[in-house]
Amino acid sequence: MSEQCAPSDAASPAVHVADSEEREPLLSPDEQQHEQQHASPQAEEAPVLSSNVPTIAKRLTPLLGLCLGGACLLLGVYILYIILHIPGIVYVIRSSEPKLTSAALIDTADDSVVFSAKVRFPHWKRGPASVPFLNVTLFHDSDMVGWTCAKDFEISGPTTDLELYQVFNIVDQHAMVRLVSATVDSRYITVDTRTVVDLSGIGRFLPKVGVRSKVDMAVPLPSLTENYTIHAVSGPSVDKEKGGVTTMASVRVSIPVKNVSANIDTVHFDVSYHGIKIATARIGPINVRTGGIVEVPAAINVREISSRSHESALEDIVRSIASGKGIDLKVSGTSAADYSTAPMWLRQALHRTSVVVSTGLLSMPAGDLPSFDDMIKDIVVDRFYAYWSAENDFNPWIGVSGQAIVQLPNPSGADMAVDIESFVPHIQLLDDNKQVFATVDAPTIPFVVKQVAPLKFMAACDFDRIGLNVVQDREEQFTYMMQRTLVDRHLVVGVNGTLDVVLATSIGKLRIDALPFYTHVDRKFDSECAGKHCKPSSIDADTARTPSALSTSKGGPKPGRVPELIVSRMHITNTTKDLIVIEIDIDINNPFNYGAYITDLAMNVDYKDLRIAKVGIKELAMDQGAHKVTIYVDFYNYPEDPRQRMLFLQASMGKNMTIGISGFPNCTSIAPLEASLREFSQKIDIDFSKLKGGSSDKIVSEFPKVLREIVFHLFNIAVEATVVNPVSGADIWLQSIEAVGYYKGDIPLGTLDYDLTVNSPRQGSFKSNGLLLPFNQAITTPRLPIVANDTTIGWDVLRRAIGGTLDVDVFTNVQVLVGNAQFNVTAMGKNAPVKIRL
Numbered sequence: 001m002s003e004q005c006a007p008s009d010a011a012s013p014a015v016h017v018a019d020s021e022e023r024e025p026l027l028s029p030d031e032q033q034h035e036q037q038h039a040s041p042q043a044e045e046a047p048v049l050s051s052n053v054p055t056i057a058k059r060l061t062p063l064l065g066l067c068l069g070g071a072c073l074l075l076g077v078y079i080l081y082i083i084l085h086i087p088g089i090v091y092v093i094r095s096s097e098p099k100l101t102s103a104a105l106i107d108t109a110d111d112s113v114v115f116s117a118k119v120r121f122p123h124w125k126r127g128p129a130s131v132p133f134l135n136v137t138l139f140h141d142s143d144m145v146g147w148t149c150a151k152d153f154e155i156s157g158p159t160t161d162l163e164l165y166q167v168f169n170i171v172d173q174h175a176m177v178r179l180v181s182a183t184v185d186s187r188y189i190t191v192d193t194r195t196v197v198d199l200s201g202i203g204r205f206l207p208k209v210g211v212r213s214k215v216d217m218a219v220p221l222p223s224l225t226e227n228y229t230i231h232a233v234s235g236p237s238v239d240k241e242k243g244g245v246t247t248m249a250s251v252r253v254s255i256p257v258k259n260v261s262a263n264i265d266t267v268h269f270d271v272s273y274h275g276i277k278i279a280t281a282r283i284g285p286i287n288v289r290t291g292g293i294v295e296v297p298a299a300i301n302v303r304e305i306s307s308r309s310h311e312s313a314l315e316d317i318v319r320s321i322a323s324g325k326g327i328d329l330k331v332s333g334t335s336a337a338d339y340s341t342a343p344m345w346l347r348q349a350l351h352r353t354s355v356v357v358s359t360g361l362l363s364m365p366a367g368d369l370p371s372f373d374d375m376i377k378d379i380v381v382d383r384f385y386a387y388w389s390a391e392n393d394f395n396p397w398i399g400v401s402g403q404a405i406v407q408l409p410n411p412s413g414a415d416m417a418v419d420i421e422s423f424v425p426h427i428q429l430l431d432d433n434k435q436v437f438a439t440v441d442a443p444t445i446p447f448v449v450k451q452v453a454p455l456k457f458m459a460a461c462d463f464d465r466i467g468l469n470v471v472q473d474r475e476e477q478f479t480y481m482m483q484r485t486l487v488d489r490h491l492v493v494g495v496n497g498t499l500d501v502v503l504a505t506s507i508g509k510l511r512i513d514a515l516p517f518y519t520h521v522d523r524k525f526d527s528e529c530a531g532k533h534c535k536p537s538s539i540d541a542d543t544a545r546t547p548s549a550l551s552t553s554k555g556g557p558k559p560g561r562v563p564e565l566i567v568s569r570m571h572i573t574n575t576t577k578d579l580i581v582i583e584i585d586i587d588i589n590n591p592f593n594y595g596a597y598i599t600d601l602a603m604n605v606d607y608k609d610l611r612i613a614k615v616g617i618k619e620l621a622m623d624q625g626a627h628k629v630t631i632y633v634d635f636y637n638y639p640e641d642p643r644q645r646m647l648f649l650q651a652s653m654g655k656n657m658t659i660g661i662s663g664f665p666n667c668t669s670i671a672p673l674e675a676s677l678r679e680f681s682q683k684i685d686i687d688f689s690k691l692k693g694g695s696s697d698k699i700v701s702e703f704p705k706v707l708r709e710i711v712f713h714l715f716n717i718a719v720e721a722t723v724v725n726p727v728s729g730a731d732i733w734l735q736s737i738e739a740v741g742y743y744k745g746d747i748p749l750g751t752l753d754y755d756l757t758v759n760s761p762r763q764g765s766f767k768s769n770g771l772l773l774p775f776n777q778a779i780t781t782p783r784l785p786i787v788a789n790d791t792t793i794g795w796d797v798l799r800r801a802i803g804g805t806l807d808v809d810v811f812t813n814v815q816v817l818v819g820n821a822q823f824n825v826t827a828m829g830k831n832a833p834v835k836i837r838l
Contacts, residue, residue, distance in 0.1 A: 101161055105262030105288075110344045113168040118161040130154045133198035133208070138168075140182070140191050143175040173345045180349035190216045233412040236302070238506050242280075244303045245416045245506050251296040255288070262288040265341045267350060268334040271300075273327070276313040279303060280334065305508030315512045323516040331355045377405040383463045383593040385623065390599040390669035394475055397441070397467035403460040410455040418457075420449035421509075422502040429468075429481075430494030437477035440497075441467040475672065482676035489525040494518065564589040568628070572729035575819030580635040582727070588627045595623035601668045602632075603677075606660035610643045611636055616667075637821045645813075645826040652827035658685050708778060711835045712806075714798055718783035719752065719834075725773035730819035735770035737784065738813040741834075743797050745809055750786040769817055801836040808834045 099120045107114040130152070137147040148168045155162065170176050183189050195211045235247035266284035270277050282299045289295075305311050320327045333350025381402040388396040424447070427440035443464045450458050470478045485491045499515040569585035602616025614634040621627070638644045650657045661684060663677030709722040725732050735757050741749040756770035773779055788795070797806070810829040815822065 103260045105260075105264070108265070108343050108346065110173070111170050113170070114166070115168065116163070116165045118163050120158070120161050121155055122158045128154055128156050131197060133196075135196045137194045138191050139194065140175055140179040142192075143178070144171050145175045145179055145191070146170040146172075170345065173348075176345040177349045177352065180346065181353040184349070184353040184355065188216065188218055190214075235412060235414055235416075237413070237415045238417075239301055242301050244279075244301050246299055246301045247412075248297075248299045251298055253294045253296060255294050260288060262286070264288070267342055267346070269331050269350070270334050272330040272332070273313045273317060276310050277303065278310070278313060278317075281331070302507055304506075305510065311508070311510055314510055318510075318512055319515055326358050329357045331357055375406050375408060377407050379404045381594070384595070386596040386598075388598050388670055388673070390671075393670040393672060394470035394478060395467060397465055399463050399465045401461055401463035403458055405452075406449075406457045406459060408455040408457075413454075415454045416506040417451060417504070418506075419451055419504040420447070420457075420501060421504050422500065423447040423449060424500040425497055426499070427495060427497040429478075430496050431474075431477040431481070432492065434494055434496075435474070435477070436471060436496070437474035437481075438468055438470045441465070441469065446500075470672075479672040479675045482672050483679070486676045487679050487681075491521055491523045491525070493521050495521060563591065570727045572727055572819060575730050575821045577820055577822075578637050580637065580730075580818055580821050582633050582635060582729075584631045584633060586629050586631060588622070588629055590622060590624055590627065593624045595621075597621045599669055601670075601673075601677075602664075603661045603667065604664055606662065607647050607657070608643045609660075610638065610641060612644070612647065612659075637823060639822050639824050645824055649826045649828060652829065654830070656685055658683055660684070707829075707832075709835065710832060711837055712786070712798070713783060713837050714802060715838045716783060717750070717786050717788050719786055720781050720783045722778050722780045723773060724778050725775050727818075728775040731769075731817075732773045732819075733769040733771065733817040734773055734781070734814070735817055735822075736815040740811045742809045742811075743806065747797060749798065749808060750788040752784055752786055754784045756781075798836060802838060804836060805833050806836055807831040 099122050101118045101120050103115060103117040105113070105115050131150075131154070133149070133151050134153075135147060135149040138145040146169050148166050150164055150166065153162060153164070179191065191214075193213050193215060195213070196208055197211070198208050229252045230249050231252070232250040233247070234249070236245040237247075238244075239246040264284055264286040266282060269281045269283065271279040271281055279300055279302045281301075283296060285297070287295050303310075305314065317327055332354035333347060333352075335351055379402065381400065383399070383401045385399040386396070387398070424442055425440075426442050428436045429438040429440070431437050443461070443466055445462045445464045447459060447461045450460070452458050481491075481493055496518045497516075499512070499517060501512045501515055503510040503512070566587040566589075567584060568587045569583070571583045572580060573583060574581040598617075598620045600616065600618050601620070602614060604611060605613040605615055613636060616632050617629065618632065620629060622629070647657070661682050663674075663680040665678050666674060667677050668674045705724065706726060707721060707723055710719060711721075712719045723734075733756075736755045737752060739752040741751075743749055757768050771779065771781060808831075810832050812825075812827050812829065814825045814827070816825060817823075
């Protein structure tokens with residue numbers, strides 16, 4: 001059967017069958033009655049009398065009656081034929097609901113949409129049936145949108161796909177625009193369909209049937225928070241054509257609709273916030289694959305700031321995101337005249353519609369970002385000063401100036417200008433319960449951040465005093481933070497506050513006031529800490545230097561320079577059998593612009609679990625230049641403990657040693673620091689060889705010289721030494737000496753064993769204390785006999801050195817009386833210059 005495709009309202013007359021659930025006849029009963037009333041207009045004419053009818057007419061009357069009866073019989077038979085097929089018609093209508101197995105969008109134009117589809121009739125239980133003609137007309141809000149028709153197809157069975165290649169003809173573009181707009185706005189498709197189907201394939205003489213139905217279903221949307229990957233990201237970069245900055249990427253999305261493919265032209269959108277257009281987006285062309293995978297090329301252009309309201313919109317967006325609040329962006333199609341790749345009805349529909357996209361849908365999976373420490377490349381400190389006094393024990397402050405280089409990862413080749421002209425933080429410190437216990441002063445001189453390369457910034461600050469102010473009645477929380485930091489080496493604190501920022505970017509200048517931020521700092525300074533004791537720290541001359549990265553600082557250190565320390569005075573104030581109290585003045589020449597002030601501080605010093613000293617200061621005020629610092633030392637004496645001798649021996653040999661420093665109650669008058677340090681304990685490795693003078697890279701450039709000269713008399717086989725006592729405040733007596741001399745470490749030269757308390761003059765009725773060493777006077781010992789080694793090599797070495805100097809390694813054990821304390825000092829002198837005389 002050949003039919004002309006057209007909208008169902010224009011099709012030839014047909015019998016219309018209504019579905020009991022959602023279909024209705026095309027003509028209502030009233031309409032049918034109206035047609036019957038107008039079908040026989042001759043019923044109103046006057047009757048014809050039989051006397052006026054000719055004879056032939058009377059003879060034709062039976063014939064006409066027979067014809068009319070035959071026609072009625074035929075009509076009745078036809079009606080009976082239709083009635084007998086009504087179950088089949090109803091079955092066809094009910095079981096012909098198709099199931100879409102796959103579809104493909106082939107082309108879109110202003111007046112048509114070309115598509116192909118495979119459909120299946122899973123409820124079809126009859127045998128194969130042919131359908132000569134099918135017409136479907138689509139209505140939206142009673143307006144005809146368009147129609148499509150199919151001819152001469154066959155329904156084979158419930159498992160056989162019917163392949164269709166169709167053209168949907170758009171009749172009213174305005175109706176099509178309204179349909180697409182409403183669908184996008186509501187995520188629902190609501191349309192009426194009017195279907196005309198030719199049933200002659202089921203029964204040869206069956207008429208066409210018209211069916212009305214309503215489609216109302218939700219449009220499934222892909223989840224933008226999962227099942228997608230972003231790749232081929234480029235930018236953001238300055239867009240020289242459109243202005244602003246543009247970022248391009250490709251997004252691979254897994255959509256919930258399977259077995260549907262399509263090629264969709266490029267579409268353009270405006271992105272607005274509170275009515276302010278902030279960006280434009282270009283999406284497409286889009287290739288939808290049958291497996292539900294969509295490859296979406298996208299480009300977003302952030303417009304240049306054009307007005308104060310535009311700047312306020314961006315400021316509000318940044319502030320909301322920083323505070324963790326959601327934002328709603330309005331996305332709508334751009335003006336239809338802005339581009340011409342998509343059909344006019346699609347452009348107009350997208351322009352009329354708008355979709356609100358929240359930050360929940362915009363959330364992207366975060367990649368592996370480097371730590372903050374890894375992003376900081378160089379730090380240059382021009383000046384640093386720390387102040388903490390007992391009068392302001394809960395309000396210390398620091399002052400710092402300098403710069404740092406921050407390098408952010410740039411895998412996408414971003415190239416846009418971002419400078420921070422002003423950066424002023426307002427910071428609060430929070431405890432474990434997120435309660436504020438301290439505030440940090442806002443700097444009076446803003447920080448400045450300059451971009452020196454794409455995503456590489458130089459942050460700089462001028463010297464400014466920044467104080468810490470502990471909130472009243474929250475001192476305990478501050479003290480607890482100090483204790484955990486110093487004792488457990490574990491810094492845990494919440495940092496809350498706001499930032500006042502002025503940005504100069506490629507899209508214009510943006511000022512953001514009171515930008516909220518919060519971060520939780522949880523950092524262990526030494527992963528091997530356990531309890532109150534941690535892995536020893538290593539301290540040598542290198543730790544006193546600032547890293548080489550600081551060498552560019554104007555007021556900072558230069559390579560190889562360290563603060564110069566000179567021990568200028570050692571004065572004993574008290575001695576007992578077990579204790580020597582001594583004051584040590586150190587002249588410090590600080591070449592750097594670093595300094596500090598602290599009221600007082602004292603620490604215990606241990607060696608191999610032996611408490612050897614308590615070291616402290618009463619006031620430390622240090623800045624660039626020359627300063628004098630007095631150190632107060634309580635030296636504990638253990639004359640019979642070998643650990644004390646080992647301490648002196650290791651120090652004299654320049655070997656590494658590990659000492660412990662620890663706090664104690666009342667170690668400082670600064671209350672929170674005292675509460676923290678009373679349980680503090682730390683092991684430290686010290687290299688004494690790098691504390692000795694003699695080169696520019698030593699910390700202590702000058703020690704008081706005790707041993708001035710050693711002379712060996714070859715003829716007498718005796719040695720005499722000239723010494724100077726640099727310590728004042730108490731009598732110091734040299735009582736006995738035991739020594740062994742080696743040449744080049746392994747050639748023995750001789751031994752010395754002399755008791756000065758026996759061989760010195762008696763002092764009245766008392767035994768001599770030995771050789772008195774007055775303060776700051778050169779004293780020469782008597783000639784002390786040497787037991788020379790009888791090896792030929794040793795004598796040959798001595799004879800060849802007569803009149804000259806021989807470098808000798810001397811291992812000594814000296815007994816010294818300091819006031820009332822007797823010390824046994826074991827030392828190893830390396831390469832001691834010994835004059836050889838006859």
